[in-house]
Amino acid sequence: GEGIDIQTGKMGENPCVRGIQARKRNRLKRYMLLLVVALCSLLGAEILVPMDRSQSDHLKAYGVAFEALKEQYVVKWLLNYRGGSFLLPESEGLAALCNIRGVRFELVSSANVAAIMAEIQEANMEAVVLEKEPKIAIYIPPNALPWDDAVTLALEYAEIEYDRFWDDEVLEGKLVDYDWLHLHHEDFTGQFGKFYGSYRHTPWYQNDVQVNGAMAARHGYAKVWQLKHAVAQKIREFVENGGFLFAMCAATDTYDIAMAAHGTDIVDGLIDGDGIDPQYKSKLDFSRCFAFEDFSLKTNPFEYEFSDIDASDYSRLRGAEADYFQLFDFSAKYDPVPTMLTQCHVNVIDGFLGQTTSFFKDKVKKSVIILAEVPGQNEVKYIHGNIGKGTFTFYGGHDPEDYQHKVGDPETILDLHKNSPGYRLILNNILFPAAEKKELKT
Numbered sequence: 001g002e003g004i005d006i007q008t009g010k011m012g013e014n015p016c017v018r019g020i021q022a023r024k025r026n027r028l029k030r031y032m033l034l035l036v037v038a039l040c041s042l043l044g045a046e047i048l049v050p051m052d053r054s055q056s057d058h059l060k061a062y063g064v065a066f067e068a069l070k071e072q073y074v075v076k077w078l079l080n081y082r083g084g085s086f087l088l089p090e091s092e093g094l095a096a097l098c099n100i101r102g103v104r105f106e107l108v109s110s111a112n113v114a115a116i117m118a119e120i121q122e123a124n125m126e127a128v129v130l131e132k133e134p135k136i137a138i139y140i141p142p143n144a145l146p147w148d149d150a151v152t153l154a155l156e157y158a159e160i161e162y163d164r165f166w167d168d169e170v171l172e173g174k175l176v177d178y179d180w181l182h183l184h185h186e187d188f189t190g191q192f193g194k195f196y197g198s199y200r201h202t203p204w205y206q207n208d209v210q211v212n213g214a215m216a217a218r219h220g221y222a223k224v225w226q227l228k229h230a231v232a233q234k235i236r237e238f239v240e241n242g243g244f245l246f247a248m249c250a251a252t253d254t255y256d257i258a259m260a261a262h263g264t265d266i267v268d269g270l271i272d273g274d275g276i277d278p279q280y281k282s283k284l285d286f287s288r289c290f291a292f293e294d295f296s297l298k299t300n301p302f303e304y305e306f307s308d309i310d311a312s313d314y315s316r317l318r319g320a321e322a323d324y325f326q327l328f329d330f331s332a333k334y335d336p337v338p339t340m341l342t343q344c345h346v347n348v349i350d351g352f353l354g355q356t357t358s359f360f361k362d363k364v365k366k367s368v369i370i371l372a373e374v375p376g377q378n379e380v381k382y383i384h385g386n387i388g389k390g391t392f393t394f395y396g397g398h399d400p401e402d403y404q405h406k407v408g409d410p411e412t413i414l415d416l417h418k419n420s421p422g423y424r425l426i427l428n429n430i431l432f433p434a435a436e437k438k439e440l441k442t
Helices: 015-042 058-070 092-101 110-122 150-158 167-171 203-218 224-240 250-260 312-318 336-341 421-434
Strands: 002-004 011-013 046-049 075-079 085-089 106-108 126-130 136-139 163-165 180-183 244-248 324-327 348-350 369-374 379-387 390-395
Touching: 046 058, 046 092, 046 110, 058 075, 058 085, 058 092, 058 150, 058 421, 075 336, 106 110, 110 126, 126 336, 136 150, 150 244, 150 421, 167 224, 180 224, 180 250, 180 421, 203 224, 224 244, 224 250, 224 379, 224 390, 244 250, 244 421, 324 379, 336 369, 336 379, 336 421, 348 421, 390 421
Parallel strands: 136 163, 136 180, 180 244, 244 390
Antiparallel strands: 002 011, 046 085, 046 106, 075 085, 075 126, 324 348, 324 369, 369 379, 379 390
16 A cells, blocks of 8 residues: 655655455445445335435435436435435436435335335325336527526436427427427517617527527418417417427516417517507406416517516515515325425425516416415416316526526536425426326325
8 A cells, every 4th residue: 555656766665556356346336335235125115205304315315316317217206205216216327326426215114115105105195106217309409509408407417308499390280299398588478588779789589589580480470479389289289289398587477478379469569570459458358377477568669577477576576585485385195296386304495596487376366376475575486277178387586596597607517506495396397297196086
């Protein structure tokens, strides 16, 4: 272990020897892991991935569960048990994967598993079987825009596969091959994010107008808003036929605005060259909306807001230190879907802004399930509902770990936020479409 350091010429521990010793230690660790897995296999053990505060990397744990589904393992999601833990079959490969990705796990005997299941049976908990990994699409433009997307960051950090989609793929009917769709920070009203007032002279904004205009023309539309309304309708069909839709930030309210205004021009002439339909208010059809009703539009091109659905101003008044939201509790046995969507190791979560930060409760349809609200305020942050055979989930705000993400800010580094409760809610949405379909209890 001692020798001449070939870099310094001094006596001391030889780096070559250090490398050999490190490799020996790593081999020993691998052998010990294999031995433990082999012994536990004989005892009928399983792998428990705890999702309480003991977990070293909550976000990558979802990726492990997703990978297990890809490998056709049966995965059990233990709702409300230790923060929504995962129970995986004993497997040398899965144990090694947890080690490689830095995910804490426990090998539990068959007797311990039986005890866990007995505890689940007696409490507000449930063991949900996940059957098959969902096929994921992200609706995201090909042109680079000066902001990040929290869902894309979460998927890439968790190492979960996805495909990128935009208007071509949606209008060509390719969504039929997918289970889950996320709407990137998008404006389905055709107003280019209402960035006209502040950014109309910037190259990125002008390029965005050009790219969207070319896309509209290619599909035979004179206006971008007509293209976006058509895309929104295709997405509606995807959900009605059994698809799972997830949207954040401005993609939430602008989607419903496009649904309500379907075929009606609500875009100011400064943005698209002609005027707003003077009868647009009477033509809004709230019955077409997924989540919202009885809202009023804000059509001034110099105003950042799209409508009076968004409660961003109230969050800004509270400030970062006082801004938070609270998850609702649900019956795991009778309401497994909202329970899955709210699994977390904490119940109160730090707030975060967005172009659409949260939703005024009186604008949310009575049929929609509220998953999280701002306590004591007329604001909800996280909602879920059914449309046809499918579902939608809307989550207000832009980036759970960047309170006020501004245009041009660098993207969030999730290595620094491995246990983010706000990002966990995103990844809950990735896994719940894999849940075994059961008859609703009455």
